[in-house]
Amino acid sequence: MSRVSEQLSVQLFVIVMIVALLLSGCVGVSAPAVAPADRSAPAAFKVGLVHxxxxxxxxxxxxxxxxxxxxxxxxAEIANVEVGDPAGYEKAFSDFASQGYTLVIGHGFQYQDAAEKVSLEFPNTYFTTVGGFKSTANFAPIDLVPGYMQALYAMGVLAGQITKTGKAVGFTLEIPATKLPLEGFRQGFESIPGNTFSMVVLRDGNDVGAGKEAALQAIADGADILIANANLAGDGVLQAVAEQGGDSIFAIGTIGNQNSKAPKNVLVSAVLNIPQALFAVAKSAKEGTFEGGHVRAFTINDEGVYQFIYNEELADIVTPELRALVDETIAKLKSGEIVVEMPQ
Structure with a gap:
């Protein structure tokens, strides 16, 4: 290689090194890298219902x-499961909690023991039951019974004015949440001198046939006012009234609007607006304001929870004067002038 070529090679090498150093310097002063965005999504709001x-x-x-x-x-992402057998209560609550549900609802007093136990195992899940007196830091039952006893007291006063035989029969289950409200009806019905009320306790809340058979017997024994608070078995009572009631046997609907189940015989339905109460609980769970450790009791003073839907087909029997009597009774219950006694 000539001397000139050697000089050119050295110069070329120096140029390449200078360019490399310049490039490395540019990298060193570049803007700092942006941290990757947090892609973690918030936990889904999930509500499970056991009924x-x-x-x-x-x-x-x-x-x-x-x-x-x-x-x-x-x-909310929602799911529900029907569990009537007490042996399955705890598993139903645990299944929902283990799947990350935010709130688990047990629709009945009978679920409170399972909710109490499972709530201790899943402290980050909220639990509520419709009825009950037990609670934990993340379990708070709602008690709709006090207000429903008051509502049915007013219905008892109404029925007490309509009866011709002075006999009414209630059909229920051996569960406080279904039985106690009928004690309110008893007090209202028997506030009219001469009226008597008796109660039939059914063994299975899903046995429509048993409810119907018991109602037919009550009618045969002279009752002309029937009221059922017995889950699905109550439909059997209304079937009996619809088939055998004619124009002299009447019923009071409970829980939901049951007027259409015996349209010529159900005078009025005392509707328990459970969705309103449960929605308030769910809203607090989503917002993180859910408070455990106590029972939330509802009364007739909680607007929108207890409602009366009159059967307009029987407006000639439930006259404006009788509706006014119901309104007057409700006003006295709200003010405390009338007090519904809790059975001992």
Whole structure:
């Protein structure tokens, strides 16, 4: 290689090194890298419902309506399971909690023991039951019974004015949440001198046939006013009234609007607006303001929770004067002038 070529090679090498150093310097002063964005999504709001009877039943249907409202208005992912056998209560609650549900609802007093136990195992899940007196830091039952006893007291006063035989019969289950409200009806009905009320306790809340048979017997024994608070078995009572009632045997609807189940015989339905109460609980769970450790009791003073839907086909029997009597009774219950006694 000539001397000139060697000089050119050295110069070329120096130029390449200078360019490399310049490039490395540019990298060193470039803008700092942006940290990758946090792609973690917030936890889904999920609500699970455990109920004792089919959702076509007035009682469980109310809870399912609440669940649908949570989906539509709160964006909740929802699921429900029918569990009537006590052996399956704990598993139902645990299954929902282990799947990351935010709130688990047990639709009935009978679920409180399972909710209490499972709530201790899943402290990050909220639990509520419709009825009950037990609670934990993340379990708070709602008690609709005090207000429903008051509402049915007013219905007892109404029925007490309509009866011709002075006999009314109630059909229930051996569960405080279904039995106690009828004690309110008893007090209202028997506030009219000469009236008597008796109660039939059914063994299975899903046995429509047993409810119907018991109602037919009550009619045969002279009762002309029937009221059932017995889950699906209550439909059997209304079937009996519709078939055998004619124009002299009447019923009071409970929980939901049951007027259409015996349109010529159901005078009025005392509707328990469970969706309103449960929606409030779900909203607090989503917002993180849910408070455990106590029972939330509702009374007749809680607007919108207890409603009366009169059967307009029987407006000649439930006259404006009798409706005014119901309104007057409700006003006295709200003010405390009338007090419904809790049975000992």
């Amino acid at each position: 004792p009877s089919p959702i076509t039943d007035a009682w469980s249907g109310q809870a399912y309506a609440a669940l649908e409202r949570m989906r539509d208005e709160l964006g």
